[in-house]
Amino acid sequence: MVPHLTTALNGPLLDLERRFLSAMPNIEHWFRRQWLDHAAPFYASVDLRNSGFKLAPVDTNLFPGGFNNLNPDFLPLCVQAMQGTVQKICPEARGVLLIPENHTRNLFYLQNVAQLVTILRQAGMLVRVGSLLPEITSVTEIALPGGAVVKLEPLVRRGNRLGLEGFDPCVVLLNNDLSAGVPDILKNLEQAVLPPLSAGWYTRRKSEHFAAYDRVANDFAGLLSIDPWLINPYFATCSQINFQERIGEECLAARVDEVLQKMRLKYAEYGVKHDPFVIVKADAGTYGMGIMTVKDASEITGLNRRQRNKMSVVKEGLQVHDVLVQEGVYTFENINEAVAEPVVYMIDHSVVGGFYRVHTGRGVDENLNAPGMHFVPLAFESCCTLPNPDCGPDDTPNRFYAYGVVARLALLAASLELEGGED
Amino acid sequence: MVPHLTTALNGPLLDLERRFLSAMPNIEHWFRRQWLDHAAPFYASVDLRNSGFKLAPVDTNLFPGGFNNLNPDFLPLCVQAMQGTVQKICPEARGVLLIPENHTRNLFYLQNVAQLVTILRQAGMLVRVGSLLPEITSVTEIALPGGAVVKLEPLVRRGNRLGLEGFDPCVVLLNNDLSAGVPDILKNLEQAVLPPLSAGWYTRRKSEHFAAYDRVANDFAGLLSIDPWLINPYFATCSQINFQERIGEECLAARVDEVLQKMRLKYAEYGVKHDPFVIVKADAGTYGMGIMTVKDASEITGLNRRQRNKMSVVKEGLQVHDVLVQEGVYTFENINEAVAEPVVYMIDHSVVGGFYRVHTGRGVDENLNAPGMHFVPLAFESCCTLPNPDCGPDDTPNRFYAYGVVARLALLAASLELEGGED
CATH class of the missing domain: 3.40.50.11280 (Glutamate-cysteine ligase, N-terminal domain)
Known part of the structure; x- marks a missing residue:
């Protein structure tokens, strides 16, 4: 099974992949130094989104399921x-x-x-x-x-x-x-x-992870002299939300608007023609429950009862109080017309494989890890550690190397996050 | 390319492989403890011989060539x-x-x-x-x-x-x-x-390696309650040999006889019907120069000029003074009628692959790593770390696991040897 991937845009991301490739010895040296100071989590999986102009982690799972999909x-x-x-x-x-x-x-x-x-x-x-x-x-x-x-x-x-x-x-x-x-x-x-x-998600907060990721991405972007936004989605948080009782909607609408505004500036800077969107999701928890795609702050105040119910609980019936507003990253990888999202698996600080979540029924701006989502896993055909400088920067082994790099940045952010959370 | 291996005897070695398989958690735990106390060499390759009743290392190379054969x-x-x-x-x-x-x-x-x-x-x-x-x-x-x-x-x-x-x-x-x-x-x-x-071979001695291997094999055999001879070839040494001037021949003949005597007792104990033989080789050096197969001590004193010349120099024209007499281990692995000798490669303490030296023109009691030897490398089809308890103990993945274990024992012996040799 060989994935045939198409990328709608091939401007800036090609450039990013090219930089990763040419800086590989510096990148690996930088990672080695990081792992001297920080213990990697035992294992992890990282959901990435590749928009053609941006390659970024959107979720980091410290109790990864899906090893069977590698x-x-x-x-x-x-x-x-x-x-x-x-x-x-x-x-x-x-x-x-x-x-x-x-x-x-x-x-x-x-x-x-x-x-x-x-x-x-x-x-x-x-x-x-x-x-x-x-x-x-x-x-x-x-x-x-x-x-x-x-x-x-x-x-x-x-x-x-x-x-x-x-x-x-x-x-x-x-x-x-x-x-x-x-x-x-x-x-x-x-x-x-x-x-x-x-x-555990009872105490972990996505916002703390992405705050740590901010630091990691800034350091790494400095190493490569790139705009950290190319590997880092904007985010903001709201606490004390109660969707069912419509408490905190103004706060949430304001945060959504702020993130969208910042995105519009970046889209203009990079000539991206798409509409920016954000993902609103519970700050704790997993399994893609309590998640929605928002393109305008007015959508937040206009939620109907069904939508509010959907947003108010996550796995194990837990109430959502803290909400993360995360820059949405379009996914422009397609496999036979279906939207595909890469997931990279790591044990300790080694990348050990990955797969694509392939979903025919979802759009390029939707979350692919949602309840009832029957994705088709498509294992990466090659591993993430064999870049080939003789091939184009977007050829499969080189793209997978780039995935492995960004996934390890998220892994490092998780290390910092766990250090902060040590009891 | 799938190697079709045949093993002429399937008595004791099957039993050995079975013990390795069932003791795998103990074996890996034992190795982990060893690597806490001893640093593995940077890389190494180990030549093994599998006689069907015995599986043993016969040479450990600390500057391995042949990574291209994996x-x-x-x-x-x-x-x-x-x-x-x-x-x-x-x-x-x-x-x-x-x-x-x-x-x-x-x-x-x-x-x-x-x-x-x-x-x-x-x-x-x-x-x-x-x-x-x-x-x-x-x-x-x-x-x-x-x-x-x-x-x-x-x-x-x-x-x-x-x-x-x-x-x-x-x-x-x-x-x-x-x-x-x-x-x-x-x-x-x-x-x-x-x-x-x-x-380096300028100072390293095979006899020191195999003396260290004696200790390792005895410890390991104790762990598994097996006869260490099943994984360890007898050896003896002679120094101050001069083949050309026929100095030291008596010493060498005596050592050959001693090793052959000990082997005869073991062959009798295990019901092995073959004639024991020893390999006489330079105690330092590589590339299989200065090596001969001997089945009786009288052959040592009867060497002709050509044979003595051949034995007296190794790589780089160095004179042979120190000689190792090593128990010969029949190789009973065959690939399409050709004799095959497994070589296992390691980086640090990880087994990373191996290949068979396949040689049609040599007998089961001859050294396969000899000058002018145009062996065909045949890469192992599976790696050495995936034993499958649901298959027979001599099925390929399980045999390769056994190879990886014995090769790592030789690697550990090299660690002890290098510790002894630190300047």
Whole structure:
């Protein structure tokens, strides 16, 4: 499966890719220095948008699902990166307890769990999967398409150690984003918990991530002498919003207007002919719930009941109070007429693969990670670490290198964010 | 290209592979602990012999050629391992000066140099190649089959820094095994030299490597409760040999006899029906010069002039004084009737690939790395880190995992050896 990508515009982004390519030794040297001072998250995935004139991260997930969507040819890369991470952060560890999201019917997600188990096993770890679900009271095997099986087991807490029946792991690996808070059974564990509990969405804020990304993008743009806007979307926040009771609408409309105004100036500077739009979304949480596309501040005050209901809750039924207004980045990558959004996966600070979310029913200015969104994953055909200076800057390996660079910038921002949030 | 391997015997080795597979978490945990205490060599290749009843390293090269023979699909693994190594040992480095062997006509070797340049570049380094050859007085481009070009440049020494015209590198990377000693231009450099000069064949001794391997193999065999002989060839040494003047022949014959006697006991214990043989080779040096197969001590005292001449010099015309007598390990891997010897490549402590030396004209008891030996390289079809417990222990991915384990044991022995040899 070879993705055929078309990019509607090939002006500024080509230039950006060319700069990335020619500055590669400086870029890699810069990253190495950053990783001396900052510990990368255990793993992460970054959603990118490529508008042809701008390449930017729009979301950074510290509990990535979707490892099953990566190109199977790059499984060895995942295994090697996992071995390196384990060697660095928990070399004495043997047993890993993987705690996934509370899904038992989402087979796509469970395939991701199965893939994580495979990666950890191939890296030489003893791995078992413990479920937070109260209904998992005994070993429960779930068959997956393709013949694999995920075995969910009930968690057993003994004092300050978490394990399973007959399994006392050294490390607890979370693939659960803790949207609803930290369950008591995970509190005060003596084992290492990776990523740290403070990376959970119950406390994490997208605005803090993008504030950290501002710093990273500015530094990096200085290194390359580029306009940081080319890799960084504007954003603003509003707190104490209540969509259902129409509280905070004026604040939100004002922020939307500010971001749109700043975008208009940049669009004029770069000769971009499209209408600017912003994405309004919950400042905490994931899964693309509570998200809307806005092209004019007046849309905020004119929301109908259905729209307000949709915006007011995210995953686990949590109320939305803090809202992020983020510059919308058009996606101009298309695969057979369908809109495609790249997602890059990292283990520690190594890029290990990626895939495109391909969605035929959505427009270039819409969020592609939305509930009910049945995207088709299309694995990257080549990895993100093999740029070829003999090819054009927008040729696949070079474009993927650029994706890997911007994804690592977001990863670095997540490192800064987690340092700030350490308990 | 899929290698079709046949193994004549499938008794004890199958059992060994089965133990490796079932003990994988313990094995990887053990290796992680070792790498906490010992720094792996920058890179290495290990020649293995697989006799069906025994799997053992017979040579460990700390300046590996042959990266061009690896499966190109695994280039990303090499790049990722290189990035990890650079991050660990010289994160501040940007420029790398690669110093190859003094070949200008050996296109096979120069393809290895080109591949190393590619790996280092993809890892984000600035790389140039400096030649020790006096005849390289200006930039010399050598075209390679396939269209690549290797550019050799004359070395420039400024005070205690080594570089090229217009290039002041942070690191000097040797791909030259220093058989003839350390050239003055490499002495007392203020830059990091990798691997260290003390890894050169001018001072390195195979017997020291295999003495270190004895310790490693015994520890590892203890971990798995196996007979260390299954992964370790017997050896003995003689010094002050002069083949041409027939000095030391009695000593050598006695050592040969001792090793053969010990082997006969093991062959009897394991029911091996073949005739034991030993390999007599120079204790220093490489390229398979000065090597012979001996099945009886009487052959040593009966050498004719031609055989004695052949044994008395190795690469760079060096005289052989110290001789290693190593248990010969039959190779029972065949590819289309041709004898095949696996070679495993590592960067830092990661296995990054391997290939078979396939040679139609040689017997199962002969050395396959010999002058004039035109082997056909056959890249491993899968990497060495993806064992599959659902397949038989001798299925390709599992056999390759076993190869990766034994190769890493030899790598660890090289680490101990280099620690002993630090200046």
